[in-house]
Amino acid sequence: GENVEQHPSTLSVQEGDSAVIKCTYSDSASNYFPWYKQELGKRPQLIIDIRSNVGEKKDQRIAVTLNKTAKHFSLHITETQPEDSAVYFCAARNSGGYQKVTFGTGTKLQVIP
Amino acid sequence: EAGVVQSPRYKIIEKKQPVAFWCNPISGHNTLYWYRQNLGQGPELLIRYENEEAVDDSQLPKDRFSAERLKGVDSTLKIQPAELGDSAVYLCASSLVAGGDEQFFGPGTRLTVL
Numbered sequence: 001g002e003n004v005e006q007h008p009s010t011l012s013v014q015e016g017d018s019a020v021i022k023c024t025y026s027d028s029a030s031n032y033f034p035w036y037k038q039e040l041g042k043r044p045q046l047i048i049d050i051r052s053n054v055g056e057k058k059d060q061r062i063a064v065t066l067n068k069t070a071k072h073f074s075l076h077i078t079e080t081q082p083e084d085s086a087v088y089f090c091a092a093r094n095s096g097g098y099q100k101v102t103f104g105t106g107t108k109l110q111v112i113p
Numbered sequence: 114e115a116g117v118v119q120s121p122r123y124k125i126i127e128k129k130q131p132v133a134f135w136c137n138p139i140s141g142h143n144t145l146y147w148y149r150q151n152l153g154q155g156p157e158l159l160i161r162y163e164n165e166e167a168v169d170d171s172q173l174p175k176d177r178f179s180a181e182r183l184k185g186v187d188s189t190l191k192i193q194p195a196e197l198g199d200s201a202v203y204l205c206a207s208s209l210v211a212g213g214d215e216q217f218f219g220p221g222t223r224l225t226v227l
Contacts, residue, residue: 004155006155032214034214034215034216042220043117043204043218043219043220043221044156044204044218045218046215046216049214049215089155089156091155100158100161100169101158101216102158103155103156103157104155105153105154105155106153106154106155
């Protein structure tokens with residue numbers, strides 16, 4: 001089955017700096033890659049996603065890049081703000097019958113004011 | 114619009130006791146998921162329903178876990194008997210269609226097994 005690895009597990013940045021979180025996946029048939037943000041004690045919420053036919057997608061301060069050949073994708077947050085502090089999960093969905101979503105282990109991002 | 118509703122929010126039980134979690138997905142969402150999230154980990158899929166049919170239960174420990182979604186709307190996840198290692202947050206999620214892109218998560222049920 002799919003295996004999604006996520007790095008780093010923790011990340012501290014100064015407010016205003018950029019943050020980058022990287023994920024790799026194992027199943028070349030995966031075709032959809034969402035990113036979820038989970039604030040402390042709250043539910044995961046989708047913040048951005050990308051499909052395998054696209055190399056990059058941007059939404060304001062958040063961008064995601066995908067390298068299908070290397071089977072890795074990254075989340076980029078620019079001009080970080082304290083409210084960006086949360087745990088971020090990457091995920092990969094396979095294109096098979098089950099279309100199962102496999103999550104990474106999470107990155108705890110701390111933005112220091 | 115109401116989001117995914119789960120109850121209870123917290124549950125503390127002793128090992129070997131049974132426990133049940135309830136989920137009501139967003140109205141009109143055909144796909145329902147149950148995940149288990151251990152501390153410091155990402156959600157792990159336990160079971161996925163398309164309407165009332167369980168289409169992926171490969172990760173559900175069937176010796177002690179069971180789930181149902183009888184009318185294709187709300188769902189119940191049961192553990193009997195609970196073990197210490199079952200302590201986790203149990204998340205329910207729903208999406209509009211089969212393989213739908215965005216999964217909307219509920220607040221979760223935090224289970225502590227003593």
